[in-house]
Amino acid sequence: MTNLHDVAILGSGPAGFTAAIYAARANLKPLLLSGSQPGGQLTITTDVENYPGFPEGIQGPDLMLKMREQAIRFGTEVVDATVESVDFSQRPFTLRGDGREFRARTVIVATGACARLLEIPSEKTFWGAGVSACATCDGFFFRGRRVMVVGGGDTALEEANYLTRFCSEVILVHRRDELRGSKIMQERAFANPKIAFAWSQHVAEVLGSREEGVRALRLRHAVSGEESELPVQGLFIAIGHQPNTGLFRGVLEMDGVGYLRVVEPSTRTNIPGVFACGDVIDPHYRQAVTAAGSGCKAALDAERFLETEGAD
Numbered sequence: 001m002t003n004l005h006d007v008a009i010l011g012s013g014p015a016g017f018t019a020a021i022y023a024a025r026a027n028l029k030p031l032l033l034s035g036s037q038p039g040g041q042l043t044i045t046t047d048v049e050n051y052p053g054f055p056e057g058i059q060g061p062d063l064m065l066k067m068r069e070q071a072i073r074f075g076t077e078v079v080d081a082t083v084e085s086v087d088f089s090q091r092p093f094t095l096r097g098d099g100r101e102f103r104a105r106t107v108i109v110a111t112g113a114c115a116r117l118l119e120i121p122s123e124k125t126f127w128g129a130g131v132s133a134c135a136t137c138d139g140f141f142f143r144g145r146r147v148m149v150v151g152g153g154d155t156a157l158e159e160a161n162y163l164t165r166f167c168s169e170v171i172l173v174h175r176r177d178e179l180r181g182s183k184i185m186q187e188r189a190f191a192n193p194k195i196a197f198a199w200s201q202h203v204a205e206v207l208g209s210r211e212e213g214v215r216a217l218r219l220r221h222a223v224s225g226e227e228s229e230l231p232v233q234g235l236f237i238a239i240g241h242q243p244n245t246g247l248f249r250g251v252l253e254m255d256g257v258g259y260l261r262v263v264e265p266s267t268r269t270n271i272p273g274v275f276a277c278g279d280v281i282d283p284h285y286r287q288a289v290t291a292a293g294s295g296c297k298a299a300l301d302a303e304r305f306l307e308t309e310g311a312d
Contacts, residue, residue, distance in 0.1 A: 001093075004092055004103045005031040007302050010083055011110035013212025015278025015290045017067035018295030019108045019302075024074035026303045031102060032071065033095070035244075040064065040112050041279075042288060049140065051288055063288075070258070088251055088271050093130050106302040108272045109252070109260065110295060111244040113279040117237060118150065122206035128216030131206060131235045135159040136287065147234035148173055148217055150203055156238035157185040162171045163236065164194040171232065173198040175222050198230070206235060243280050252276070259283050266305075267298040272309070275301050 007023045009016050011077060012034035021046040025032040039042065042060035049057040058066075079102075087094040088107070095102040115133035117123055123131050132138040135149075139162060147167050149160045153176035163170045172189065175201045179186050189195050201223040207229070208215035216231045243258045253261040253270040260276040262268055277294035279286050 004105070005029065005103070006079075007031070007106050007108060007305060008033065008093070008102055008104035009108045009110060011035050011040065011112055011278065011280075012038050012068070012078070013042065013110060013112050013278060014067065015112070015124070015280075015295035015298070016040070016108070016110035017064070017071050017154055017289040018292040019110060019277060019299040020071035020076040020078075021074060022296050022299035023108075024071060024076045026195055026299070027075075028303060028306070030076050030299075031104065032078045032095065033083055033102070034074050034078060034080045035111060041114070046136075048288065050137065065239060073275060075136075078274060080125075083247065086247060086251065087237045088274055091273055091275065098284045104212070106275065108267075108295075108297070108302055108307055109245075109248065109269070109274065109276040109280055110278045111247070111280050112291075113241045113243040113259075113282075115237060116242055118239070120203065120205060122151060123235070123237070125210060126206050126208065126214055126235070129210045130208065130233065131237070133237045134239075134286065135236055135238075136161045139163050140202055142167050143236045144168050146171070146231065148198075148203075148230070148232045149234060149236045149238055150174075151238035151240075152176060152179045152181065153164050153238075153240070154181040154185050155240060157181045157189045159236055159238045160189055161185075161192060165235075166193055169193070170194055171196045171198055171230065172219075173201045173203065173219065175202055176200060182255040203235070227274070241279070241283065241286065243283075245280060253292070255283075257283065265297075267294060267301050273302075275305075 006028040009032040061200040081098040083097040085216040092103045143166045146169045148171045202218040204220040205218040276300035278291035
C-alpha cells in the first residue's frame with residue numbers, strides 16, 4: 001500500500017525547503033518531491049549576497065544544499081522525482097510521477113517559475129557570468145559598467161531604472177519601435193539620463209568568454225536584418241516569467257499568465273488542503289527570501305488545516 005503522508009511538498013527551491021523545515025519541526029514528517037530541477041533557480045545562480053545570514057555571500061547551489069540538509073535533519077523525506085499528474089478530487093490526494101504514486105493529506109505547491117529566455121545558445125553559456133534575469137539579484141555586481149536590458153514591458157523598464165543605480169549606462173533594446181509598458185514607466189525611463197534605447201533590434205549573440213565575461217552583444221535589426229555589435233559588460237533579460245503550473249491547469253485557480261491564486265494573506269488555494277507558495281504565486285518580487293517567507297506560511301497553514309478540519 002502507498003505510504004500516506006501528512007504533507008507533500010512539490011518543489012525544492014527556497015519556498016519548498018522552508019515549508020519542509022517548518023513542517024518537519026511540527027512533526028508532520030513531510031515528503032518533498034524535488035522536481036525536474038532540484039534546488040530550483042538558485043542552482044544556476046553564482047553569488048547570492050542578499051540572503052540574510054551570509055555576510056560574505058554564498059553560492060546559489062551551496063545555499064540550496066544547506067536548505068536541503070536542514071530539511072532532512074528535521075525529518076523531511078526528500079525524493080528526487082517529478083510529479084506528472086495529480087488527483088485533488090478527494091482526500092487523501094494522489095500524486096504520480098516517475099512510475100511511483102504518493103498520497104498525502106495536504107499538498108504544498110512550490111514549483112516556482114522560470115524566466116523566459118531569448119533561446120540563443122550563448123545566453124546559457126554566459127548565464128551567471130554576465131547574463132541574468134534579475135536586476136535586483138545581480139545589479140550590484142555591475143557597478144560602473146555598461147549593460148543592456150532586453151524587453152519592452154513594465155518589467156524591462158523597472159529593471160532598467162533599477163540598474164541605473166549602479167551602472168554607468170543602461171541600453172534598453174526592444175524588438176519593436178515603441179514600448180508596450182505603462183505610460184508612467186515609459187515616462188520614467190525616457191526621463192532617466194542613464195537610459196538609452198536600441199529600437200527594432202533582436203539580440204543575436206552574446207560575445208566574450210565565460211572567464212572574462214561579456215564584452216559585447218551582436219544585434220540584428222528586426223526589419224533590415226542588418227547586424228551590428230554593441231560593447232556592453234552585461235545583459236539582463238526581462239521578457240517575462242512563466243510559472244511552472246501546467247500540471248495544475250483546470251485543477252487549481254490561476255490568473256491569465258498561469259500564476260496560482262491564493263486566498264491572501266494565507267496560502268490557501270481553491271481546493272481545501274492544497275496550498276501554494278513561492279514564485280508560483282508571485283509575479284512581483286521573485287526573490288529567494290520572499291519565497292522562503294511564503295514557504296513558512298504554507299507550512300503553518302497546512303499544520304493548522306490538519307489540526308482542525310483535516311485530522312480525519
